[in-house]
Amino acid sequence: MELYQLQYFVEVARNRNFTRAARRLNLATPALSLQIQKLEKELGTRLFNRGQKETVMTPSGEMLFEKAQALLTMADSVKQSVAEVSELRAGRLAIAFIYSLGARWLPEILREFRSSFPCLNLMTHEETSLGVAALVEDATAELGFLELPTNNQLFEVKEIWNEPYYAVVPADHPLASKKNIALQQLEKDPFVVKRGESQQQTIEACRRAGFEPRIACECTEQETKLALVQAGLGVLLLPQLAAGDAREGVVAVPIREPKLAREVGLIHRRGKELSAAAAAFIEFVKNKPLPSPAEARPVRTAQILPALPGPEADQMDHSAPQGLLAPQKFLDRSALVFPDKVALRFNERDYTYSEFNRRVHRLAAALRKAGLEPGDRVAFVCSNIPPMLEAHFAVPLAGGVLVPINVRFTAGEIAYILNHSGAKFLFADADFAASVRPVLGNLGGIKKVIGIQDSRSGRSMGDMDYEEFLSTASAKSAPSLLRDEEDLISLNYTSGTTGKPKGVMITHRGAYLTALGQIVEAGLRPESRYLWTLPIFHCNGWCYAWAVTAIGGAHICLRKFDPNKVWSLIENEGITHMSGAPVTFGMGGGPASPGLIAQCIELGARIIHGYGLTETYGPYTLCEWQPEWQKLSLREQAKLMARQGVPSVLGDAVRVVDEHMRDIRQDGQSIGEVVMRGAHV
Incomplete structure (x- = not known):
């Protein structure tokens, strides 16, 4: 029995189909079948019941499946260990870290470490302290940088850095030129805070200094906090690395008293043996000091533009040139208008705009x-x-x-x-x-x-x-x-x-216009939640990749189409829109039938039946609902909606012509070839 035979067996068991398994293994189907037969002969038992539509495991196969997975995992572990012993000429290391480290100090550390071990694959995860702990606990990451304290029963802290707090003030503030200050000197100043744990830390620090802070502004983003200080709306307390995010018009001043600091620790799962890569990284990172704000390289996530006087001030960050029709403008606007709104959701992880x-x-x-x-x-x-x-x-x-x-x-x-x-x-x-x-x-x-x-x-x-x-x-x-x-x-x-x-x-122009057309035809709104059942690789998801972003809706990502998963998401995520070919809904590759349309209407869905192709950016024609159809029976409505023959709001009228380029009769019976033209052809 060979390991590769077990790998083949596991792949067939997972796919329940020899052809699909062979495709994933990059083998010919007969060759795969022959190897499984050899394995069955060696074991003296049948492992699969082969059917026309599906291949399922026998009881013997189910037993082997469990053992084979364990053996293959062990084999991978052995290979990894051997590679690690060979002076880290292969292998990987997964590290999770909090945002401030990822933005300033850690990238340079990782660059130097990678230079010493160029063949090592580094995987990084940026999270909150709680998120880092969760990733280390479930072994997604082997090492984690987070703010202490943490759960010492679960984790072992390998290294600790003390990170003092700084007062961030406008450049024209009376204390901006001081070498250091006492926090009490800011008693009469308004404070800018980030909602949540950071806000509570500011309040507790000020109370230690003997006063109750006056909170003038609350926000959710680091860049916004600094911009508010830059505008003179208050002062801000930041740990050392975050204070290094210097910008014109803002100064970070050390706090002399009380002594304010946070501890940053490097952790790993207690009781779990460190890999050679992790041990090498811990040794490498020892005695690597955190840079002071003066030494930290400025890293910004958004360029703060000087405000124009009067109501005409333009607050958008123009990554797309003004005057041109470019989809990049959609994201520019939504990031400005809906900064804290969910833009993407995947595997219960939300990304704001x-x-x-x-x-x-x-x-x-x-x-x-x-x-x-x-x-x-x-x-x-x-x-x-x-x-x-x-x-x-x-x-x-x-x-x-x-x-x-x-x-x-x-x-x-x-x-x-x-x-x-x-x-x-x-x-x-x-x-x-x-x-x-x-x-x-x-x-x-x-x-x-x-x-x-x-x-x-x-x-x-x-x-x-x-x-x-x-x-x-x-x-x-x-x-x-x-x-x-x-x-x-x-x-x-x-x-x-x-x-x-x-x-x-x-x-760019065609994509921009098609996306706007999709917003109109689908009735997208900022509160829309679009489920990605349509492959994004297909015509850029019929331009919904840009359209949903343009309106500020939420993309609900779906790695693989699974009917049960789709129903669950529709029910639990408040899905308002989804797209797909008729095959997605249980039909073949042709147009949707009246029967299928009727079933969807009975479920309470609004159907938009369209036609298009790659050369038209996806959408071109559709069946436009007519108010008088409301009086018809469901069967008659479905029959009418099975047609796709009128142009979308963006397209020119489609022609259907014969071999001499003459328009055929519009009788629903004559057959010809379609001719299309327009801004998105």
Whole structure:
């Protein structure tokens, strides 16, 4: 019995289908079947009951499945241990940390550590102190930096740093020039605080100094706090690293008394043996002091623009050039108007529009830092998860062209698109490693491969992990390189049903207008919650990747379509919109039938039945509801709504012509070819 045979067996058991398992293993189906037969012969028992639609395990197979998983896990552990002993020439280390460390001190530490161990794969997770503790507890991260105290029964604290507090005051404040101050000297000043734990810490510190602080402003973002101090609306208490986020018009002054400090600790799970990588990192980080505010490199997540006088003051951060129709403006506006509103939700993790915007700018900066030139293609093989949505804004902001690739394509098809498009960067979801890994050695034009991984996906691949790649750059706002709205924003490949996949050129202008059209036709509102049942790689999710963001709605991400999961999300997440081909709702690849439409209406759904293709950015025609249909029976309504023949609010009227380009009769019987034109063709 060989380990690879057990791996094949486990893959078949998980997929319940030999063909799907063979595809994931990059094997021919007969070869896979032969190996399973050999395994069954060696064990003297049948492991699967093979059916036409599904392959299920026998009782013997179920027993082997449990043992095989344990053996494969043990084998991986052995390989990892051997690699670690070999002077860390392979392996990985997952580290979680609080935001202030990730923004200022830790990136340089990680860079130096990576220089010493270049083959080590670093995985990083940015969280609150509670979030860091949770990640270390469930072994998502081996090491964690957090604010102490913590649960000493669960965790062992390996190193401790003391981080003193500073008073952050406007540059023209009377105490701004002092070498240090007593906190009591700020008794008459109004205070700016961040809601939550930070607010309570400020109150307790002031009480220790003998006075009750007057809270003038409360906010939720670090950048907002500093901007309010910069505007002269109050003073602020910040720990050492956060105080290093210096900006013009703001000064950080040390507090002499009372002695205010927070302890930052490096923890790992008690009772669990440290990996060689973790032990090496702990030794490396010893005696690495935290930088003072004067030494800290300024890192900002948003550029504070000087205010213009009068009511015409423009508060938006223009990462997209003014006057051009570019989808980047949608995110600029929503981050300004709805900074604390949920933009994305995935696996019970929420990202506000402010966070979404910062991650987009960080990804754009990382791409530029990695050598992306204007017009370079950036390919994504990715599920409906946050990185795929971030790419729709970050890649064009960096000056690149997005190439979203169908995750169902074979390794050969993926290789063809990567080479044909001239992609320079490839971001690959670990769930599709079986289709991507085989082509990595045959891509001469690719500069860098980034693996995308979340807690539910498989092993990462490439030069580094997605979150690690983001950590290589700051979220400082950078001007867009866009000069012409007719420049490409995305290169979308067709399915290749009549030949090789063909690249369809999607422009900033066309994407902008189509997204606005989708808002109108779907009736999107800021309170809308859009469930991603439609693949984002398909026509940029029919431009809903941009449309939902434009209106300030919430993207509810879904890694894989599962009917039970969809029903659960509709019920528990207040879903208002979702899209999909008729096959999503239990039909084939043709148009939706009147019967299916009637069933959806009976469930209380509003149906928008449309037609489009990659060359029209997705949507082109639809069935426009007529008020008089309300008087008809459900059966008659469904029959009328099964049609798709009128243009959307954005398109010109579609023509159906014969072989001589003559319009055919509009009788519902004659057949011809469609001719389309317009701003999104």
